[in-house]
Amino acid sequence: MARLSPDNVTLALEIIGRYPRPKSALIPLLHLAQEQDGHLTDDAMAHIAELVGVTPAEVLGTASFYEMFKMEPVGRYVVNICTNIACQLLGGEELLEHAEHRLGVRPGQTTPDGLFTVEDVECIAACTEAPCLQVNYRYFHRITHDEFDQLVDDLAAGRRDDIPPHGTLARVRQHIPPERRAGCVLPEDTATPVWIASASTEEAEA
């Protein structure tokens, strides 16, 4: 199991079709697989390898380079606490420590109930809002220890339906309507773009 579902294969094919080379769709497809299973299974990676025409080793090579891809199951909520410089200066490390205490896990670990994974992460581009964190890549700015506890309680109690389970990134997908689609431009398509060509003919005429 854990190959891509038929619906996801349909989506995958649509995504692949947007890129001049199928392999370019690799990262988006890995996200799709992670959205499906919460983490990347070997079967899903092998399936994606088939879809884009590379070996599973190449898929793993790419996937394992990026830290958002999890090769092992993680919690329903991945809590990324930034401890990089701006957050460090304003209590990011203390917030992390608090989170470790509150949830009883070390960074990289998952609570026994499978709800939370805590991570000590690098700068997440919210520096002026330190200390900050993300839950499944949704931001929480200038967060106090109390607010953290409240957030955890809410999540555990299922009171935060604005935060989808781990793996789901954007809930809106790009969709290019077929009739509006300009089409992929392959490296082999060496023709001058029409608007450039017509501009230069106009110029020549003028």
Place this chain on the structure above:
Amino acid sequence: MAITDAPKIITSRLGYDDSHTINRYVATGGYQALRKALTMSPAAVAEQVKAASLLGRGGAGFPAGVKWGLAPADVWPRYLVVNGDESEPGTYKDRILMERDPHQLIEGVLLACYAIGAGQAFLYVRGEMALAQERIAEALNDAYQAGYVGKGILGTDYSIDVVLTWGAGAYIVGEETALIESLEGNRGMPRLKPPFFPAAKGLYMQPTIVNNVETLSNLPWIVANGGEAFAALGAEGSKGTRMFAVSGHVRNPGVFEVEYGVTTFRDLIYAPVYAGGIRGDHQLKAFIPGGGSAPWFFEEHLDLPLEKVTVDKAGSMLGSGAIVVMDDTTDAVKACLRLVRFYARESCGKCTPCREGTTWLERILQRILDGHGRPSDLELLLDVSDNISPGLTWPPKQTTICPLGPSATAPIASALGRFRDEFEARITVAEQARTSVPVELKAPSHA
């Protein structure tokens, strides 16, 4: 103080709650620049951007108009890649633009592609930015529907697909050649320049222009108002306005769009309309003027204008417009370690000096912090740094392919250069501990 009343060029819509919607965008003059451009020749559009002297906002500060001109003539297809991977420590501005004004970015992309003749555009958004991805997806879907993007844009023969794509967590992918590798589905490992300058050999080995989100977001204003109007703002070498994020130990951390090249660090850090000064009654200890990779500045640099050439000459950079302020409570060793650790964790692993050296530096620093430092460690830190970035000069020389490895040496050179006593104090404590009964580690005193 030089706080000017320059217009807000790229943050003009941020006051609206619905700034990200197509309705608000169109209602506030959106897509007018595109209409205008389509009545102009591509070359004329490029000319406006050149006249604006718009410097790239991604870090290197290379003039956008000049970069566009570097694509070899008559080699097709070309691609445009938008760098939305914002990850440099301290940097927070592209995310704001992507989440809160995605149409402005899309219009910028359309203008750039029109001018350079790109056949397809890829908008690469940092993986961790779920909301930005959502907002851009929504904006693109709307813009396609409305006929601004896709086939036969606004009834002309200009057609282009703008593809939203995104990463999965790797700082190095912000480096343009690594970004291209990532976009090809590979590990994000940089390519050597030369020969792989993207403008000549980029995505799929075709000419490719890589521009930062903020850079492109300026284009609608430039095309609408003319390059001259843009160039009328700012200083000689730094035109227009620019976003700066001021974070750390300030009263009012925030992201401010200010006139480029005129406003000073002191203005930005101390003026009440901006960051409002150091918090509490603390004193400034140091500040990073342009993101984690930049050498640190101190008190004596406060009156420098936020101007590229001036700051470069003073031995650092404005980089990605990220100013991180540290007050006198800051532990220089800790801050230094935190930055070095970042580069060690984010090294792609391609170059030996970066892969091995940055980790080594991190471990030495961690050891010093943990009370196991040795007197020889400080020279070792500098010598290992020197083997990554020979001479520890600015701009850095490198034994590596890209500047990431050398970036790890900047905080070391800065912190050790200015606060050597703090490092020594930790080592002395460690030495005493080694030779006598254990001593409780004391926080270092701050000069």
Place this chain on the structure above:
Amino acid sequence: MPEPEAPAADGVVVEINGREVVARKGELLIDAAERAGTYIPRFCYHERMRPVGMCRMCLVEVDTGRGPALQPSCMIECSPGMKVDTESEVTKKAQDGVLEFLLINHPLDCPVCDKGGECPLQDQTMAYGPGESRFVEEKRHKEKPIPISDLVLLDRERCILCDRCTRFAKEVAGDPLIHFIHRGNDTEVNTFPDEPFASYFSGNTVQICPVGALTASTYRFKARPWDLETTESTCQQCSVGCRISIDSSRDQVQRYAGVDIDPVNWGWLCDKGRFSHESVTAEARLGEPLVRQGDELVPTRWADALGRAADALRGASSPEAIGVIGGARLTNEDAYAWAKLAKGVLGTDNVDAQLGDGLPAEVVLGLPRATIDQVCEPGGTVVLLGPDVKEELPVLFLRLRHAVVSDGVTLVEVSPRTTGLTGLAAASLQPRPGEAGELVRALVAGSDAERDVAGLPAEAVNAARRLLAGSRGPLTVVLGRPSVAESATAVVDAATALLAARPDTTFLPALRRANVHGALDMGLAPGLLPGRVGLDEGRDCFAGSWPSVPASRGLDTEGILRAAADGHIDVLVLLGADPLADFPDHDLAERALAGARAVIAVETLPNASTRRADVVLAAAGFAEKAGTTTNLEGRVSSLSQRVTPPGTARADWMLAAELAARLGADLGVLDAEEILAEIGRVAPSHLGLDLAVVAGSPDGVLVPLGQPEAGPSSSGDAPEGQRGAAADAAAVRSDAADDTTTEEAEAAAAAAAEGAATAEAQAGAADGAAAGGDDAVPDEPLSAPRPELVAFVAGAPGSAPPLDAYAFRLVATRKLYDQGTTVQASAHLAGLAPGTAARVHPADADRLGVSAGERVVLRSARMSITVPVELDPGVPRGAVALVTNQRDVRVGDLIAVDGPVTELRIETAS
């Protein structure tokens, strides 16, 4: 490999350490410096792969006018006026720094590392490395060697992440099954879980690994470099003839490594070649002669064995009652000695080095010839019409792969099923078995086909036809027998059509087995004498040195086996041949061995056929004797002795000489060198060849002598005369005269013959010149004028019987690993033979109602076998593909060699 001379014409002048150096245009600094005598240290750079500039060891200070800056010399092309300092303080510090970085996490377990003593990292460290480590932290730890395949082990602690193995796997072999995974300081090389590095070329990664991270399971802890003695030789596992080095210690072969020669293997080997060294030292090796005692073969003394063999030969009722099969295992010298014995002393022409699975000798020797380089010439077009190159000629596959991927070569494949190259082919057509000739005629026709051809839709055929029509320059063709279940007729027919339509077409024969070419060149084929001449044409040349020459053409292997089966053969000599395993028609081989009155086998390892022999003569094998061999291009290169043969086994030529002596004749040879000299005196295609010539040509010597060595620009536009003896061979003779195709062929023949005349005139001069210097001048010139070399005989279009709705045609192919004796005698290779199943097109399976895994009965006119079915869209409809010589399934049972194709029915097993 950087070569010593730089052409000055478009050279680039750079300054290296104050000295002016002329670099080639586009040359990398690291290579230019090395040619100029300045070696820049490196780990990731490998001259046969794209540079990546990862290790940073090769940093040097380069000044291109903007002041000196550190640059990786492996990535920087020389540009005019560039000033380079490889010895400056800055350079040294950078290099020392890199070395220190590489060592901080390296386990430094040199004393127990297989690479110890020949490790670039170790060498660099000794030469330049820092004395004491400043790294006091704990090193990276990873699980010690993990097997990444059956043949290769990976020790990730030792790995320095140079990207050589991973680049090789992707770029060269096209098997990206190992990859970098994780990032930064955690980066490692690994495979996907449960998907091993199962590549035919995996051993190359062991060879190019600059540290001991990748080791071969055949060599672990076997020897230390300083105990090894090394000799260069030529691999004898297939006819590509890769250049190798043989390492031995204590008189035992320990390993082979690839040697980089430009025209052939570029340093690469396939795993079968590389790891076949285990068969040299195999337990089963024959170390003494055997003779039959009832049901058993028992060891005996040489005098006894040779005596019995000589008695049998002497007792033959007529020369024609003697048949000799085999010779591909032999050196050229062995083959010559045996040809002289068989044809000159015994007087039989029933001699054939091929086993009914190749092309007629006249086709192999007579077609205008292409070298590997010519086939791979950038921008060219190649027709593949033969066996699966990846399975049978693996390093030729690597060369072709490179040609397509990097050099813009267009492949058009005509094969009865998809192959390892199909994915790279611009067009790949799978005609119905037996109908390749018809297809090729349509491909070279002047206009589009209007209906299906050979079972293929007209559009597909026409697309490929237009591709060929649009190709510039001469076509090259890799030509061989795609399937042993059909006769050679269709292939010869196809070659005829190609040559007729495009007279400048050249051919590279895809020969099966190592030195077949040398054996044919030495006359181990019916109707031929050494030196590529017919019996009549060559008679005069041999008058002086041979007792006699057979009066008329004898039988080929099929004919010999038929005669034996019919009781007309008194003595059957198997010269390193195993017809029971290799002759396509197993039943005929079986009956032949039963029908021959006496069987003499000359062998290194026992096999099915030797077990049926009356006398077995133990032969010295590879690495145990010196001599020369000839690859599929006709390239003669040296074979070296590195170890002594097992027991009392001796070289094949010696056995021939001994037998001759016992028959009262003197072969007149005392050692291999002398035989080669005799070949150089009498064999018309080899005139002037001797040991000095071979030894003086590290890349080997192309025969016929007088043919210019292939260069990147020499094939296409060389004037006709310069094409030398290749043009002789283009003198196409045609038997059939009345259809248009043959008329065209005749026109081609006339054109080619014209060129040949020019070549002829030059031959004398060219012989000496090409062979390289004074040594090349033959001591004793040929007594008669050089006769015309054997010419290609055009085939007539054959036709396969009509296919009825129930019949299938058999496709029988080979795999790299099989039940053959060398593979099975190589402990680490034996288990890799994959087995076989009946592969059918899914639509056919559907129609028959059989599913994957189900066992079916395949029934031919001859016999039936039961095998599981596998679905394979790469097999054309109406065909069944099987792999020969695999466990449990004897494909030869189905094949009767008398028809053009083998027809089958598929029945569900009850």
